[in-house]
Amino acid sequence: MCLAVPARLIEVDAQLQGFVDAHSNKLPVNCVMVPDAVPGDWLLIHAGFAIHRLSEQAVRKTWDLLEDLERRVEEDSHAIG
Amino acid sequence: MKTLAHAALALPTHISLAHGGGGQLTDDLIRDTILPRIGNDTLNELMDSAILDVPAGHRIAFSVDGYVVHPTCFPGGDVGRLAICGTVNDLAVVGGRPAGIALGVIAEEGCRRDLLERVLDSAGEAAREAGVFVVTGDTKVVGRGAGDGIYLTSAGVGFVPHGRNLRAARVQPGDAILINGPIADHGLSVMLAREMPELESAIESDAAPLNHLIEDLLSELRDDVVFLRDPTRSGLAGVGADLAVACGHRVVFEEERIPVRPSTRHAANLLGLDPLEVANEGKVVAVVRATASDHALAVWREHPRGREACLIGHVESVPAQMPPRCELFTRIGGRRLLAKPYGEQLPRIC
Amino acid sequence: MRLAEKIPLWLDLIAAVAERRDDTVRLMEVCGTHTMSIFRSGIPSLLPDNLKLLSGPGCPVCVTSQGDIDRILAVAQLPVVTCSYGDMLRVPGQDGSLESARAKGSDVCVVYSALDSVRMAQAQPTREFVFAAVGFETTAPATAAAVLEARRLKLRNWSVMCSHKRVVPALHALFAADTTRIDGILLPGHVSVILGSNVYRALPSLYDFPMVIAGFEDWQIVEAVARLMELAAGRQMVLENMYPEVVTPEGSIHAQQLLRVVFQLGDAEWRGLGNIPDSGLILAPAFDDFDAGRRYGVRPIEGREHPACRCGEIITGLVQPSDCKLFGTACTPVHPLGPCMVSSEGTCQAWFKYHRHEVAKREAAKL
Known part of the structure; x- marks a missing residue:
């Protein structure tokens, strides 16, 4: 169960309400489970909550692997970089 | 006055x-x-x-x-x-x-x-x-x-x-299936606006009149175009499933060839939706004779509403004892049934 | 090596191990998102005939007992706004679903986040809102955060109908029953983000099969299945984390803290598994004010399932959808009789939607 998608933190306020960017989809996210997250971090988003902070390395690994499979990744690559 | x-x-x-x-x-x-x-x-x-x-x-x-x-x-x-x-x-x-x-x-x-x-x-x-x-x-x-x-x-x-005859009954094994661009933008833009108004998305509905695009194809290819359908409410999956039943053959789409913009794919993932089941309002699926598919793509790509046109699948005959059906060849080489969705698309969390 | 080249190698490995077995290899995944990904990517069509992927109790909608569903439907009959994740909308109770209740005039609202229902309650103080909370430990912290937010805002018009469940007690109940022979388990990635991989550590040696924590991409699942086959063949009863990018040994301290503050452990009724002690997350007494059951006097309801429905056995891997008389005939996604057919990640719906003709073909081949 449990859909979760990676997205990059754009901003976060003192109440831990923030916004993330998931490939040009900007959405509000609650960061109470990742209180140390700072803008630029990659987070795993589930039901409006960030449930995990991903390392840049982990994100890169995942996307590098995916690029092998996906033909149309041109737009993706600069969104990550 | x-x-x-x-x-x-x-x-x-x-x-x-x-x-x-x-x-x-x-x-x-x-x-x-x-x-x-x-x-x-x-x-x-x-x-x-x-x-x-x-x-x-x-x-x-x-x-x-x-x-x-x-x-x-x-x-x-x-x-x-x-x-x-x-x-x-x-x-x-x-x-x-x-x-x-x-x-x-x-x-x-x-x-x-x-x-x-x-x-x-x-x-x-x-x-x-x-x-x-x-x-x-x-x-x-x-x-x-x-x-x-x-x-x-x-x-x-x-x-x-006179003489135009676009019907599923003319579809034959071997025919090529084309689409004029990336799918699922319309349905996702509407669903995001409705269900998640707080989300700002780059996705825009593809709603567009396609009569010129279609007219160009029909006047250039004539009889080599056998069937056209706009994949609206039940998406590409609905068109494929309906076409298979209507023509009595096996309709095969190749996942890797079906264009979906990255932001659309990610929004679909966010909501737990399958882009293949999401509505389009500026897309048309064409079944053309295999020998004419390159020509058809060339005609479409000349047109502003067809620049990203591509071949997404083909028609095969049905093996003995199997009903007509629509199948997806997945990017890892798997094969699965593509069925018509059931009704309103619901966002999914868990 | 490129990923595209690795996939065939993993598939070859799977086939080779399966070929050396003269019986059927049975691997179980216990996560609805794995079920979806497996069927959507056509993985079953790539596996040898004597390898079966069973879908265990991993879809929160499917494991929710009939009684809990009926309680949510009872709340929806009251003059309240019932907020639910889209997943629950079509689940049939004894009398209709949230969707049909809405058609008959109930106020039912699909939300993406538990916090959305809190914000709605804050914006409309004259109406009462009930959030129907289902899901495992991935989703439960979000409910906990919503409860804390409602308390901070001193909301008196928001409450929660809580049916959250815990994964690990269900795994123990399933494996201890020993009715299903399993060769290996694919563990869910995202619930493990919260719980951490350590919670599974004792399981492999206890129940004598290997376990692998896997991600949700098609290739991650193929890789994990290959690894499970390898481990099973070598009789290595170990836990491996193949999703270390997001799953740590300890899990999310903050999410676990939220769960501890807002919930306490309680018995829960699972479809197919029955009552499992300490497998439910119920609101701690400090949050009684937010308990919708208490607020509206909705008592536990004895669930009555369709007598021929075999969802319970399907969830525990005892039978497959095609073994159920109702499957594909009386019970279809359009007219679902059991939750496994309703939920888009339910085993029956996945079979019906992505796999039906394969089933038909194999049945035909047997004749």
């Missing part, structure tokens, strides 16, 4: 029940708000019916659709643009050249006039893109709460040149 100042005074900011009563206020609404946006010589006559001359050697295509989208406006379009594009495309996919549209407006009491103006502006713009006129119309107002802002009904008549 009223002066401009008078006209401005006469324009209330909200639609009232009296605007639909058929009296002077209705006349004012038609003259001040509707005709300046979608008017033309035929419509301006305000006849009870439009009379169209049918060119010799043509049959008539006739179609109707209701447009009740919520929200009324969404990124990339609104109900006005949708009403024209939907009907134009329904005519075009059976080979019809759209000849006239009838537009029925049902506004809810209290609907803002500027919303109605925006919707009519969009309808007018889409009609100009399609090169078709709204030739007759109707305006009604329903009580507050009995509608949702603005509903439109559009019916259209198109002329089908």
Whole structure:
């Protein structure tokens, strides 16, 4: 169960309400489970909550692997970089 | 002739029940708000019916659709643009050249006039893109709460040149399946606007009239085009599943070849939706003879609405003892059934 | 090596191990998102005939007992706004679903986040809102955060109908029952983000099969299945984390803290598994004010399932959808009789949607 998608933190306020960017989809996210997250971090988003902070390395690994499979990744690559 | 100042005074900011009563206020609404946006010589006559001359050697295509989208406006379009594009495309996919549209407006009491103006502006713009006129119309107002802002009904008549025969029964094993660009943008833009208004997305509806794109294909390839369908509400999956049943063969799509924009794919993941099941309003699926597929792609890619056209699959014969079906060849080399979705698409969390 | 080249190698490995077995290899995944990904990507069509992927109790909608569903439907009959994740909308109770209740006039609202229902309650203080909370430990912290937010805002018009469940007690109940022979388990990635991989550590040696924590991409699942096959063949009863990018040994301290503050452990009724002690997350007494059952006096309801429905056995891997008389005949996604057919990640719907003809073909081949 449990859909979760990676997205990059754009901003976060003192109440831990923030916004993330998931490939040009900007959405509000609650960061109470990742209180140390700072803008630029990659987070795993589930039901409006960030449930995990991903390392840049982990994100890169995942996307590098995916690029092998996906033909149309041109737009993706600069969104990550 | 009223002066401009008078006209401005006469324009209330909200639609009232009296605007639909058929009296002077209705006349004012038609003259001040509707005709300046979608008017033309035929419509301006305000006849009870439009009379169209049918060119010799043509049959008539006739179609109707209701447009009740919520929200009324969404990124990339609104109900006005949708009403024209939907009907134009329904005519075009059976080979019809759209000849006239009838537009029925049902506004809810209290609907803002500027919303109605925006919707009519969009309808007018889409009609100009399609090169078709709204030739007759109707305006009604329903009580507050009995509608949702603005509903439109559009019916259209198109002329089908002699000899055009676009039917699933002509589809044969070996035929190629093409689409004119990336899928799922319309359905996701509407769903995000409705379900997650707090989300800002780059996704815009693809709503567009496709009659020129389709006409170019039909006039260049003629009989080599055997079937056309716009993958609207049940998406590409619905078209594939319906086509398989209608033609009695196996319809095969290749996942890797089906174009989906990254932002659309990610939004679909976010909501737990399958882009293959999401609606399009500016896409058309064409089945053409295999030998003509390169030509078809070349024709489409010349066209602004077909630049990202690509081959997405083909038709195969059905192995013995198996019913006709639509299958997806997945990117890891797997194979699975592609079924028609069941109803309203629901976002999924867990 | 490129990923595209690795996938065939993993598939070859799977086939080779399966070929050396003269019986059927049975691997179970316990996560609805795995079920979806497996079927959507056509993985079953790539596997040898004597390898079966079973879908265990991993779909929160499917494991929710009939009684809990009926309680949510009972709340929806009250003059409240019932807020639910889209997943629950079509689940049938004894009398209709949230979707049909809405058609008959109930106020039912699909939300993406538990916090959305709190914000709605804050914006409309004259109406009462009930959030129907389902899901495992991935989703439960979001409910906990919503409860804390409602308390901070001193909301008196928001409450929660809580059916949250815990994964690990269900795994123990399933494996201890020993009715299903399993060769390996694919563990869910995202619930493990919260719980951490350590919670599974004792399981492999206890129940004598290997376990692998896997991500949700098609290739991640193929890789994990290959690894499970390898481990099973070598009789290595170990836990491996193949999703270390997001799953840590300890899990999310902050999410676990939220769960501890807002919930306490309680018995829960699972479809197919029955009552499992300490497998439910119920609101701690400090949050009684937000308990919708208490607020509206909705008592536990004895669930009555369709007598021929085999969802319970399907969830526990005892039978497959095609073994159920109702599957594909009386029970279809359009007219679902059991939750496994309703939920888009339910085993029956996945079979019906992505796999039906394969089933038909194999049945035909047997004749």
